[in-house]
Amino acid sequence: MADAPTLSPRAPEGLRWSAATAAFQVEGARTADGRGRSIWDDFVDTTGRVRDGSTAEPGPDSYHRSREDVDLLRDLGVDRYRFSISWVRVQPDGRGPASSTGLSYYDRLVDDLLAAGITPFPTLYHWDLPGELEADGGWLSRDTTERFAAYADLVATALGDRVRHWYTINEPVSTSLQGYAIGELAPGRQLLFESLPTVHHQLLAHGRAAAVLRAHGADAVGIVNNHTWVRPASDSETDRTAAQLYDLVHNRLFADPVLTGRYPDLAPLGAEMPVQGDDLHVIASASDFYGVNYYNPTTIAAAPEGAPVPFVPVPTAGAEHTGFGELWPIDPAALTAFLVDAKQRYGDDLPPIIIGENGASFPEPDRVDGPLDDRQRIEYLAGHVSAVADAIAQGVDVEEYTVWSLLDNFEWADGFTQRFGLVHVDQETSRRTPKASFDWYRGLIAGAR
Numbered sequence: 001m002a003d004a005p006t007l008s009p010r011a012p013e014g015l016r017w018s019a020a021t022a023a024f025q026v027e028g029a030r031t032a033d034g035r036g037r038s039i040w041d042d043f044v045d046t047t048g049r050v051r052d053g054s055t056a057e058p059g060p061d062s063y064h065r066s067r068e069d070v071d072l073l074r075d076l077g078v079d080r081y082r083f084s085i086s087w088v089r090v091q092p093d094g095r096g097p098a099s100s101t102g103l104s105y106y107d108r109l110v111d112d113l114l115a116a117g118i119t120p121f122p123t124l125y126h127w128d129l130p131g132e133l134e135a136d137g138g139w140l141s142r143d144t145t146e147r148f149a150a151y152a153d154l155v156a157t158a159l160g161d162r163v164r165h166w167y168t169i170n171e172p173v174s175t176s177l178q179g180y181a182i183g184e185l186a187p188g189r190q191l192l193f194e195s196l197p198t199v200h201h202q203l204l205a206h207g208r209a210a211a212v213l214r215a216h217g218a219d220a221v222g223i224v225n226n227h228t229w230v231r232p233a234s235d236s237e238t239d240r241t242a243a244q245l246y247d248l249v250h251n252r253l254f255a256d257p258v259l260t261g262r263y264p265d266l267a268p269l270g271a272e273m274p275v276q277g278d279d280l281h282v283i284a285s286a287s288d289f290y291g292v293n294y295y296n297p298t299t300i301a302a303a304p305e306g307a308p309v310p311f312v313p314v315p316t317a318g319a320e321h322t323g324f325g326e327l328w329p330i331d332p333a334a335l336t337a338f339l340v341d342a343k344q345r346y347g348d349d350l351p352p353i354i355i356g357e358n359g360a361s362f363p364e365p366d367r368v369d370g371p372l373d374d375r376q377r378i379e380y381l382a383g384h385v386s387a388v389a390d391a392i393a394q395g396v397d398v399e400e401y402t403v404w405s406l407l408d409n410f411e412w413a414d415g416f417t418q419r420f421g422l423v424h425v426d427q428e429t430s431r432r433t434p435k436a437s438f439d440w441y442r443g444l445i446a447g448a449r
Contacts, residue, residue, distance in 0.1 A: 036092025224291025
């Protein structure tokens with residue numbers, strides 16, 4: 001049992017509070033109303049790709065039950081709601097005109113949020129690349145940046161009169177490293193370092209889309225990446241070098257061009273980025289804030305000789321872990337360390353930070369009869385809110401904190417086996433039951449105002 005101070009974190013004055021979901025993970029209705037097929041439809045429909053064989057159906061079924069979600073958000077008391085817009089609902093093939101039916105869903109959701117006093121904060125891209133674009137090269141192709149800018153224009157034309165705050169792309173590191181390099185996520189390719197052009201094309205797409213959104217009146221636009229605090233497994237030179245390389249690939253490769261207009265030295269990887277013309281200016285001029293998704297630190301050891309990559313994640317000694325296992329250690333102080341290091345590294349180039357996702361999955365039953373006492377999640381969240389407060393006290397400008405996730409949802413390649421929600425969802429009936437963490441977060445928000 002955690003003591004009272006652990007469950008009553010320091011909540012900085014003026015911090016905004018949010019909760020998040022993503023379209024593919026909560027909407028269900030994969031074949032409804034002319035929706036196209038994304039790379040995730042292809043991935044989950046391939047036998048053996050998803051741990052429990054599930055297909056995201058029906059899950060929370062937010063496409064039909066979004067007003068229940070808005071009611072939950074109103075009850076929670078959040079300032080903002082981070083949701084994502086499904087590219088293939090808006091533009092089924094990734095090209096051509098918008099689907100009025102697909103856009104109408106998001107139109108209603110935005111109106112319902114505003115009526116509830118909640119600021120809509122959509123993400124344009126949360127991994128659901130249209131399958132036809134992947135067939136033409138996906139994020140390996142520079143043309144996808146053009147397609148993304150056109151898609152952004154369709155969305156902003158429909159929603160930009162009411163939506164002023166936008167995330168462009170979610171976790172390009174996950175798409176590049178897990179999707180294209182090692183194949184754990186869609187599109188399931190295994191290109192190793194030959195996947196690196198997908199980094200540049202996603203960042204360029206962010207820059208192109210940001211310009212489009214601003215032309216439609218956006219007040220704040222930013223990208224959000226998954227970041228981690230990297231530690232070597234030992235003080236040996238080989239482990240320290242491996243950790244530096246992993247930090248380069250996971251963190252700096254994505255942050256440096258966005259924040260400084262330059263890629264870090266990629267000579268250790270034997271790689272070059274496909275930069276053309278003013279690409280880096282487009283990328284670096286795009287962010288009014290910098291989004292940080294954070295879940296855990298990463299301990300890195302040198303890979304065995306002959307391994308395809310020079311580093312390997314290993315368990316963090318002495319750390320408890322979440323339901324994802326030993327490679328997801330719980331260490332809130334590592335979030336403080338990452339944020340303070342970012343401030344020191346980037347200085348005035350670092351805009352205000354938004355914590356775009358933070359949360360934890362723990363083993364929980366598929367069905368409940370009442371509120372679930374998810375004390376481990378409360379402890380995790382309380383520790384990380386305090387970690388944000390510690391970073392702010394050391395001069396880091398953090399404006400917003402976002403819990404992942406509002407709802408239990410389809411957790412990508414892990415299907416319905418991992419639960420992150422403040423709200424329990426019966427994945428067969430879509431029944432929503434707030435957990436103890438929901439009440440805790442509601443109390444935290446109320447007490448911080």
